[in-house]
Amino acid sequence: MTRIDIAPSDRGPRSGNAVEVRGIVKHYGETKALDGVDLTVRQGTVLGVLGPNGAGKTTLVRVLSTLVKPDAGTAYVGGYDVLRQPRQLRRTIGLTGQYASVDELLSGYENLYLIGRLLDLPAKEAKARATELLERFSLTEAAKRPAKTYSGGMRRRLDLAASMIGRPRVLYLDEPTTGLDPRTRNEVWDEVQRMVAEGSTVLLTTQYMEEAEQLAHGLTVIDRGRVIASGGVSELKTQVGGRTLHVTPAHTAELPEMARCLHEAGLTAATVSEDAGVLTVQLADDEQLTTVVGVLGTRSFGIASIDTKLPSLDEVFLAITAKPAVTAAPTPAKETVA
Ligand SMILES: Nc1ncnc2c1ncn2[C@@H]1O[C@H](COP(=O)(O)OP(=O)(O)OP(=O)(O)O)[C@@H](O)[C@H]1O
Ligand SMILES: [Mg+2]
Numbered sequence: 001m002t003r004i005d006i007a008p009s010d011r012g013p014r015s016g017n018a019v020e021v022r023g024i025v026k027h028y029g030e031t032k033a034l035d036g037v038d039l040t041v042r043q044g045t046v047l048g049v050l051g052p053n054g055a056g057k058t059t060l061v062r063v064l065s066t067l068v069k070p071d072a073g074t075a076y077v078g079g080y081d082v083l084r085q086p087r088q089l090r091r092t093i094g095l096t097g098q099y100a101s102v103d104e105l106l107s108g109y110e111n112l113y114l115i116g117r118l119l120d121l122p123a124k125e126a127k128a129r130a131t132e133l134l135e136r137f138s139l140t141e142a143a144k145r146p147a148k149t150y151s152g153g154m155r156r157r158l159d160l161a162a163s164m165i166g167r168p169r170v171l172y173l174d175e176p177t178t179g180l181d182p183r184t185r186n187e188v189w190d191e192v193q194r195m196v197a198e199g200s201t202v203l204l205t206t207q208y209m210e211e212a213e214q215l216a217h218g219l220t221v222i223d224r225g226r227v228i229a230s231g232g233v234s235e236l237k238t239q240v241g242g243r244t245l246h247v248t249p250a251h252t253a254e255l256p257e258m259a260r261c262l263h264e265a266g267l268t269a270a271t272v273s274e275d276a277g278v279l280t281v282q283l284a285d286d287e288q289l290t291t292v293v294g295v296l297g298t299r300s301f302g303i304a305s306i307d308t309k310l311p312s313l314d315e316v317f318l319a320i321t322a323k324p325a326v327t328a329a330p331t332p333a334k335e336t337v338a
Contacts, residue, residue, distance in 0.1 A: 017076075018043045018170050018201035019064065024073035026059055026225075033059040034070070035225035041170075041218075046192070046202040048216030050209075052321050056225040057205040058097075061174045064203070065095050078169050094168030096176050102158050104148035108139050111147060112161055119166040126165075133161035136191055138184070153180050160188060164195060171195060173204045177211060189214055209313035223321050236316050243308045244315075245292060247279040250302030255279055258301055265295045283308070 019041035026034040034056045041047040051057050062068035064077055066086040075082040078092035102111050109130055116126030134143045137157040142150060147158060160176055173192065177185040192215055196202060206212055212219055213233055220230040229236055249255060255272040258279050262270040269282040270292075283289055289308065296303060311319065 016043055017041065019047070019075075019077050019203060021060075021064070021075045022073055024060070024063055024075055025071045026056075026063060026068060027071055032225040034063065036073070037222065037225070037227055039220045039227060039230065041201055041203055043201050044196065044199060045217040046196055046204055046215045048212035048219045049203060049205045049222060050207075050212060050219060050317060051205075051222040054224075055222045055321075057222065058174055059225075060222070061095070061097070061172045061203070061205065065093060065172060066090055092169050094163035094166060094171045096160050096163040096171075096173045102147045102155060102162060105146055107144050107146055108134060108150070108154075108158050108161075109143040111158060112165055115162050116165045121166065129165055133164060137161050137187060153184055156180060157184065157188070160191070164191065167195070167198065167200065169200060171200050171202045173202060175205055175207060177206070177208065185211070209317060213313055221317065221320055229320050233313060236320075237310050237313070239316075239320075243283045243289075243310055245281040245283050245289060245306070245308050247281070247292070247296065247306050248277060248304040249279065250304045252277045254301055258296060258299075261295050261299055262292060265291055267292060267295075 017040045019039070021037055021039045024034050024037045025032075037056070037060060039047070039049075049057050049060065059068060063070050063082060064075055066082055066089055069083070077089050080086075080089035080092060082089060102108075103114075106114065112130035112133060113126050116129050117123065121129065131140075131143075134140050137160065139154060139157055139161070142154060147155060150158065156176070156179060160173070163171060163173070171192075176192075177188050180188065189211070192202060192204070202215070204211075204215060216233070218230070218232060219236055221228050221236070229239060231239065247258070249258060252274065255274055255277070259270045259272045262279075262281065267281055267288060269284075270279060271281075272279050281288070281292055283292075293306075
């Protein structure tokens with residue numbers, strides 16, 4: 001990845017970017033938690049940060065929340081420098097960490113009211129906002145109970161509500177819906193969308209591809225502390241390239257023979273699922289599609305149906321995180337610096 005090194009003092013954030021990260025490095029001994037991460041989040045958009053366990057997502061969120069000091073690189077949030085303007089920066093953000101951080105002894109309502117007051121909301125507004133968010137996250141009934149009596153999903157919802165109390169300009173959500181049931185997950189998605197509609201910018205880490213597809217305008221995939229791909233959902237799908245071909249033979253018994261012929265023709269990615277009665281081929285390009293049709297046609301196999309589909313985001317994720325980072329590096333950012 002090409003990077004233009006400029007002294008931090010010469011470089012401020014670009015207007016229109018709520019989050020701007022350049023060359024952020026954070027090592028823990030031998031572990032390269034972050035190894036030169038670049039990313040931007042446009043104001044008023046949601047960036048989905050995807051990556052396998054241990055990729056560096058939480059470390060990135062911690063750096064951007066001023067909880068962890070990077071070893072190198074620059075990062076601006078809402079125009080504030082993480083290193084030099086931590087206080088102003090913290091007033092700009094809301095954070096839902098990966099682990100719940102509510103006060104166990106206080107009730108749900110008290111937790112939210114207190115945070116509102118700490119954020120300098122007038123008492124009346126803190127009260128109204130706490131009540132509103134408890135309602136939105138289906139916690140009204142449990143509002144007066146100490147948080148220690150809440151289930152895991154209820155704590156998570158309270159935590160999310162807490163990060164939204166002050167209507168932060170920039171909201172970090174670190175795997176916000178892990179462990180939530182589908183209905184609650186939808187509530188969280190609605191609330192995130194509402195925050196964005198009201199002008200917030202969101203950086204969201206997630207393991208759920210459906211969540212990324214639902215919420216994110218852009219995606220950044222990190223692996224072993226490095227950005228290995230970035231772009232929109234469809235861009236990433238195209239980047240991975242692989243369309244999948246499904247062939248359903250008229251006679252399931254012919255499946256192994258079909259696969260053998262395709263393997264002979266060099267299509268080693270052909271696999272059969274006898275249970276489902278389909279032959280699946282990961283297509284590298286259009287030429288391979290022609291080859292498959294040619295091979296199957298020449299041998300006069302009976303075919304019931306044949307169709308192709310773009311990869312799901314899950315498949316994209318598996319494909320790019322399985323490759324060595326060096327071969328999956330994104331194209332260098334086309335940027336010039338004045
Ligand atoms: N305080 C720390 N001390 C030592 N190593 C750390 C520390 N924090 C993170 N790491 C290491 O840095 C790497 C990145 O961790 P991080 O928590 O950022 O990953 P993640 O992408 O959030 O993973 P997950 O999906 O499991 O939450 C891991 O190898 C982790 O063990
Ligand atoms: Mg994490």
